[in-house]
Amino acid sequence: MTGDIGDFLRSRRARIQPHDVGLPDHGRRRVPGLRREEVAQLAGVSVDYYIRLEQGRGPSVSDAVLDAIARVLRLNSTEQAHLRALARPAAPAPGAVPGAVQEVRAGVRLLLEAVGGSAPAFVLGRRMDVLAWNALADAVTGYSAMPEGFRNIARQVFLDPAVRALYPQWAQIAEETVGHLRLDAGRHPGDPVLEELTEELSARSEKFRQLWAGHPVKQKSHGVKIIDHPLVGFLELPYETLALPGEPDQLLVVYSPRPGSETARRLARLAENVSLAPALVLNV
Template identity: 40%
Template structure:
């Protein structure tokens, strides 16, 4: 059932108000005669949503019933709810909006403004990862300290692939085993939120094929969460240094995570000196 009686009543009020604002012609129904109520009749909404008129009446009355997501989507279509209204009814009933209906390509496409933001954060190393930890954007500082992501083949522009399949990662990441194990735990946590997502299955299959650590660690069922913290990296000119990183989720797509880093106070002068060097002339 909805989380509270108040939420059930709010759902009923919302459905009623949206029913009353529609006319039969708006949804392809004949106008009929002797229409004593504003907008559509309850039975007409029920017919459009392929549910019983009694069940729909219970919803409008604020009864403590819990319609499925499929029923809510059918009602959203019948009542011509917009994207925000559809998400709101799902939130009221199920405590969370539905998964966005997007293609894989759309889910992993960043708005140009986000790419521009990451570039403007330079010389603070910053990058954006997607649902499967593909690196979707990175600024010059991040490319100097990690790897040149845009220059890599598309299937290898992935933080997990770089960590486990690229020998360079073991040289750059000081605490490689700890960092790699935690990253694999975050992958497991994310995959559990999206059962059946072929992107996770494909990535795991490729990682198992190339990494003995993945083959050994995955059966241990370690889980971890995304969060802020510290990273210790190694650079040929700087030696070892520490970065403090913050992880932000984009409101438009929480699967997109912006990671931005600042050097620790003792490492800041030499790290920033390297990162502020003029870009080489092509």
């Protein structure tokens, strides 16, 4: 994934017009947005220094320089953290094996079951792999019926045609999915398994290729997901995403329907008939 920092910075330069930052906009421009020279000028660094940074061959970059560039390019907090990860690639953990099986602690599995009576919940790992889930989450999304290698949110979103009917807000979910993968790529540079995944998705999904090229980065800590379930109909599911202590690459995602809502009643019916819930199998 060499070149990611350059691609990311170029994508963010393209969003900013000269007049947005008080610069004159004279003459025809070969590229949209700010030129590298203009970013360097506004950030208070030399043009050569900024070019080397964008080419991924610069020296260790200070917080002050990264903050200045982030300010010029109007990066939000998630984008700023992503820039830092790209500018200072993390070394692999000692003994780390790419693609190694991600284990979920027994206590986390007990927690999944403890909330399983009314709240679908699952554990999301590296590369958006779904590592564990409770029965109600399975009834909603059919994880257990999927081949083990395809229990992955990105593959599900971009490679299963049925998912577009399952998620009425599919376009938004697709962008969020790519944004999450971009964050993962920044935190784990050179991960061959993630590279294989993105190459597969790029080869099989034009929409993924378009989104990936735009370098979105999104941290979805909470929100509302709408699901059109084939058995019980529309579900409006507020969710919270919690980082698991001691497991920096695992997230606990819990859908919590509002008490007394129609969604809560529909989930209760689904829980009563969990064995009858239709399996949602990837068509890959």
